[in-house]
Each structure stands twice: as C-alpha cells, then as structure tokens.
Amino acid sequence: MLRALFTLMLLALAPSVQADDGPSARSARIFEQVCAHCHARPEIAPILGDAVEWQLRAEKGFESLLLNTVTGVRGMPPLGSCAFCSEADLRALITLLSGLEDPGP
Amino acid sequence: MSTTRLTRREVTRALVVAAGAGLLPGCGDVTTGATPEEHPEFVPGQPLPWRNWGANQSCRPARSAPETEEAIAQLVSTHRDGVLRPVGSGHSFSALVPTDGTLLACDGLSGVISTDARAHSTQVWAGTRLHEVGRQLDAAGHTLANLPDIDDQTLGGAIATSTHGTGPSFGSLSSFVTGLSIATPGRGLVECDARRDSELFHAARCSLGSLGLVTRFQMNTQPSLRLSETSRFEVLEDVLAEVESRRDQNRNFEFHAFPHSSLALVVTTNEVGPEASSHQGVEDPDAIYLLRDVYRWVGRLPLLSDFIYDRALRVAGSDAETVRVGPAHKVLTHDRLARFREMEYTVPTEAGPACLREILRTIRDKRIPVVFPIEYRYVKADDVWLSMFSRRDGCSISVHQYADEDYRPYFAEIEPIFRRYDGRPHWGKLHTLTEKDFATLYPRWRDFKELRADLDPAGRLLNPHLREVFGA
Numbered sequence: 001m002l003r004a005l006f007t008l009m010l011l012a013l014a015p016s017v018q019a020d021d022g023p024s025a026r027s028a029r030i031f032e033q034v035c036a037h038c039h040a041r042p043e044i045a046p047i048l049g050d051a052v053e054w055q056l057r058a059e060k061g062f063e064s065l066l067l068n069t070v071t072g073v074r075g076m077p078p079l080g081s082c083a084f085c086s087e088a089d090l091r092a093l094i095t096l097l098s099g100l101e102d103p104g105p
Numbered sequence: 106m107s108t109t110r111l112t113r114r115e116v117t118r119a120l121v122v123a124a125g126a127g128l129l130p131g132c133g134d135v136t137t138g139a140t141p142e143e144h145p146e147f148v149p150g151q152p153l154p155w156r157n158w159g160a161n162q163s164c165r166p167a168r169s170a171p172e173t174e175e176a177i178a179q180l181v182s183t184h185r186d187g188v189l190r191p192v193g194s195g196h197s198f199s200a201l202v203p204t205d206g207t208l209l210a211c212d213g214l215s216g217v218i219s220t221d222a223r224a225h226s227t228q229v230w231a232g233t234r235l236h237e238v239g240r241q242l243d244a245a246g247h248t249l250a251n252l253p254d255i256d257d258q259t260l261g262g263a264i265a266t267s268t269h270g271t272g273p274s275f276g277s278l279s280s281f282v283t284g285l286s287i288a289t290p291g292r293g294l295v296e297c298d299a300r301r302d303s304e305l306f307h308a309a310r311c312s313l314g315s316l317g318l319v320t321r322f323q324m325n326t327q328p329s330l331r332l333s334e335t336s337r338f339e340v341l342e343d344v345l346a347e348v349e350s351r352r353d354q355n356r357n358f359e360f361h362a363f364p365h366s367s368l369a370l371v372v373t374t375n376e377v378g379p380e381a382s383s384h385q386g387v388e389d390p391d392a393i394y395l396l397r398d399v400y401r402w403v404g405r406l407p408l409l410s411d412f413i414y415d416r417a418l419r420v421a422g423s424d425a426e427t428v429r430v431g432p433a434h435k436v437l438t439h440d441r442l443a444r445f446r447e448m449e450y451t452v453p454t455e456a457g458p459a460c461l462r463e464i465l466r467t468i469r470d471k472r473i474p475v476v477f478p479i480e481y482r483y484v485k486a487d488d489v490w491l492s493m494f495s496r497r498d499g500c501s502i503s504v505h506q507y508a509d510e511d512y513r514p515y516f517a518e519i520e521p522i523f524r525r526y527d528g529r530p531h532w533g534k535l536h537t538l539t540e541k542d543f544a545t546l547y548p549r550w551r552d553f554k555e556l557r558a559d560l561d562p563a564g565r566l567l568n569p570h571l572r573e574v575f576g577a
Contacts, residue, residue, distance in 0.1 A: 034234070078191070
C-alpha cells in the first residue's frame with residue numbers, strides 16, 4: 001500500500017522535475033524498480049519521507065550516507081542493489097529518500 | 106515423534122536471556138576472522154566500483170544499461186572493448202559478474218509484458234526483479250508455481266543460474282521457461298523454444314550469462330493461490346526418519362539443521378483457501394546474529410558447550426510456531442537482511458540425508474565454530490543442460506557463514522563431502538570446481554561448450570572465473 005502511494009506521489013512529481021528540482025523521472029523509476037522493495041516498508045528500512053528515521057542518519061552527513069550506499073551497510077546491499085546506477089543516481093536517490101541536500105562531489 | 110515448536114526470535118531471545126541469567130557460561134570468541142577481501146575504494150567523482158550482495162566480489166567496471174531490446178542486441182553484437190558481463194542485482198557469491206571491462210544491466214527492460222490466462226503463460230522482461238514478477242503477476246491473477254527464498258534477484262540472473270525454491274513437484278525457475286529471446290555476440294537477437302533452436306533453448310535456460318544476454322522469457326504460470334507456511338523446531342533425526350513422507354505430503358518442504366545441536370527448523374508450506382486471512386507471522390531478520398551471540402557465550406566450555414547449547418535450544422522451544430499466510434509470491438519468499446556467504450551443492454535426492462549427517466558430524470568432530478543453520482531442500486529434475494537438476498531429482502544442501510567471518514576454512518571442510526555424494530555446485534554460490542570436474546557432472550557439458558564457442562568465439566562474455574569454468 002505504501003509502495004503504491006509513494007509511486008503515485010513520485011510519478012505525479014516527476015513531470016515537474018526539471019522545473020523545480022524535484023525528483024527526476026529517472027530517480028522515480030529507480031526508486032520504484034529497486035529501492036521501494038525495502039524503502040517502502042517501515043519494518044525493513046527507513047521509508048521515503050520518515051523525518052525521524054532520516055534525521056538519525058542525517059547526523060552522519062550526506063557523504064557518509066553515500067559511502068554506506070556504495071559499500072552497503074547492515075541490511076542495505078552495496079549500491080542499493082542498483083548495479084547500473086551512477087554516482088549521480090545514488091546522490092539523487094539519497095536526496096529523494098532523506099530530504100538531505102546534496103553538497104556535490 | 107518428539108516435537109518442540111518455537112519461532113527463531115523466541116529461541117534466540119530465550120537463549121540470550123538464559124545466557125544473561127548465568128545459565129550459560131562465559132564468553133568465548135568463536136569467530137574465525139573476517140575474510141581479507143580487498144575492494145576498490147570509492148572516490149567521489151571517480152567511476153563507481155561494483156560490489157555484490159555478499160560483499161565478497163568487486164570490480165571497477167564501465168556500465169551500460171540500454172533501454173530497448175534492439176539496443177542491447179546491438180551492444181552485444183558489436184562490443185569490442187574488453188569483456189562484457191551481464192549483471193543483475195548482484196546476488197551471486199561466485200565470481201560470475203566481476204570484470205574491469207563493461208557490466209551490462211538489463212534493468213531497462215523490466216516488467217510483465219503480457220499474460221495469457223487460458224494458456225497459463227506469461228512473457229516477462231529479463232530485468233524484472235523477482236518481487237516485481239510476483240507482484241505484477243498476482244495483480245493479473247497469475248503466479249509462478251514456485252519461487253526461491255530471496256526475491257531481490259532479477260529474473261534473468263536467477264534463471265541464468267537455475268535458482269530454485271523447494272518442493273519435489275517443482276523444478277528451478279529455469280524449468281518454468283518455455284521460450285526466450287537472447288542477444289548473442291555471434292548471431293544477434295535469437296528467439297528460441299523447444300521447437301525453434303531447441304539446443305540453444307536447452308542451453309540458454311541456465312547459461313551463466315556466457316551465451317549472450319537474455320532479454321525476455323516466456324514462462325509457465327498458474328492461477329494465483331494462497332499459501333500457509335508453518336515453521337517450527339523439531340528433532341532433526343525424527344525429521345530425517347520420515348523425510349520422504351514429509352517431503353511428499355507437503356507442497357513445499359525444507360528444513361534448517363542447527364550445527365552443534367540436535368534440532369532443525371522445519372518449514373512446510375501448503376495451499377489454503379481464499380478465506381484464510383493474511384498475516385506474515387513474526388520474523389526477526391536479526392535473529393541469526395543473536396544465535397551467534399549465544400553460541401559465543403557457550404564457547405568457553407569445549408566439552409560441554411554443545412550440550413548446553415542444545416539444551417538451551419530445547420528448553421527455549423516451548424509451543425510456539427511461526428505461521429505466514431498470504432499470496433504465494435509473498436509466502437514463498439523471505440527478507441534476508443543478515444549478510445552471509447554461501448556454498449550449495451545439489452546431491453541426488455536419495456543421498457540427501459547421509460550427506461547432511463556427514464556434514465553435521467564433521468562440524469561436530471572437528472569443532473568447526475559455525476552456528477549458521479544448514480538449509481536442506483528438494484528440487485525436481487529438468488532437461489536444462491547445465492541446471493544442477495539436469496536429468497536428476499536433487500536435494501540441495503546449503504552451508505552459510507556470516508559475511509564478517511572467514512568462510513574458507515569451513516567451506517573447505519564441507520566441499521569434499523558434497524563431492525563424495527556426486528554433488529553439483531550452485532552456479533551462483535561459492536565452489537572451487539573447474540572445467541574437468543564439470544565435464545564429469547553434466548552429460549551435455551561438451552555440447553554446451555561447443556555452442557558457447559560458436560556463439561561467442563572471441564570469448565567476449567568470459568571473465569576470468571568463466572574462463573576457468575569452461576577451460577577457455
């Protein structure tokens with residue numbers, strides 16, 4: 001149910017993306033295809049927009065979240081299980097999920 | 106039959122409580138040290154390294170993820186710049202994927218293309234994750250008859266390694282395939298099935314990504330169904346004494362034997378009617394770590410630790426059990442958040458109990474410090490050339506080690522046992538076999554090699570691991 005809700009939200013936002021820096025259609029698609037299997041299920045992983053859970057992780061800093069995403073941490077697989085993702089994809093997805101601003105490489 | 110029933114969470118919680126209360130003796134470190142793997146460092150702004158789920162394989166590749174079948178076919182047939190390896194979700198523990206050439210992902214081709222209720226058939230893009238296959242088929246009133254324990258893999262990757270679930274009536278995912286399209290280096294995009302290009306069809310349903318990149322599959326389905334899975338602890342020897350009837354009386358049957366104890370967690374799954382209400386039970390993904398903590402507590406009494414460990418497990422096993430009810434694609438699969446490394450061999454069905462007993466005896470006699478339960482499953486024979494179930498019903502036995510421990514000493518002790526029972530290793534899991542071993546294990550080995558050489562004469566799809574596998 002959460003997964004369907006997130007997907008609808010992201011798809012609704014995607015067309016406006018380029019105009020106001022919302023999630024790109026590509027990020028929305030990767031989220032739906034790869035990330036949502038865990039990040040739309042609060043019993044498994046912090047979900048999209050969960051301010052409390054993401055604040056705990058935000059304290060480590062964006063680069064720390066990026067490194068954990070690349071190498072994997074606890075139940076999080078390396079690259080978030082996205083073999084085709086670029087660093088830019090991962091940065092965009094971290095911003096999408098956590099709300100953290102990307103300081104750039 | 107003596108039976109104790111409890112959930113994994115309850116077992117481990119009770120053990121930890123017992124340990125904390127002084128029932129169990131003090132703490133000994135039974136770990137064997139982390140595997141000294143070296144991985145390419147991640148440097149922001151530099152090309153991303155790739156690493157598999159088990160974090161025991163890595164590389165620093167170029168990446169390509171074409172979004173059309175035609176673009177994939179074009180890339181595979183024209184690629185000249187080093188090795189090209191297909192990649193899915195990275196769930197293989199063996200070195201099927203790593204290359205410093207190019208990784209080719211087919212995630213751009215994802216989703217169920219069509220379903221045919223009358224023919225009980227579906228066409229699915231190879232880049233579809235298994236959990237998406239299940240979800241989308243269920244929405245259309247279909248399901249695959251069986252699924253593996255984990256559903257994070259891409260369909261293409263799972264079928265390329267004959268990944269499987271359990272149940273004597275079900276083959277691996279490869280056996281559900283009735284047709285496929287494959288982008289090859291030598292022949293472009295080829296459609297094949299049991300009548301058209303039948304040899305390629307029988308080879309490409311388990312090809313390790315060595316013949317090309319499969320873009321889509323035609324697969325058998327059945328109407329959606331609801332299943333009920335029950336997990337409970339029992340005495341292993343009681344289970345083995347009637348293992349054939351237990352296997353045959355349940356739709357799906359497997360168990361997990363606990364080293365250094367007399368117990369096994371038995372998992373049986375059967376169909377239920379639509380009136381059965383859904384619930385997913387209580388599964389604790391971290392329970393496996395708690396189990397290790399408990400074993401460490403008893404590790405300082407080498408003469409008594411197994412006895413205490415076993416007693417504690419039995420005492421903890423009150424009368425609880427875990428029951429999960431729901432659509433097949435949700436009940437047959439599980440979340441596995443604890444990272445591990447795995448070796449699995451499939452032995453002839455009748456050899457399963459003896460092989461398992463020898464493994465457990467070896468662990469006990471050699472005091473191998475392992476607590477990860479040993480998985481025991483049944484899979485039906487098929488006609489896929491390189492499937493582990495090719496022409497014989499199989500019993501698949503899997504040994505695991507935590508990802509933060511060195512799996513090699515443990516697996517090195519167990520692999521010779523598998524080989525004595527004529528075992529075939531899972532292609533996506535760890536093994537040390539080479540070409541001459543496979544030549545004796547697979548009746549169509551030579552045919553596969555000839556076909557592979559015909560489709561990819563320059564070996565552009567072969568990384569070092571596959572060169573060793575095929576002796577190329």
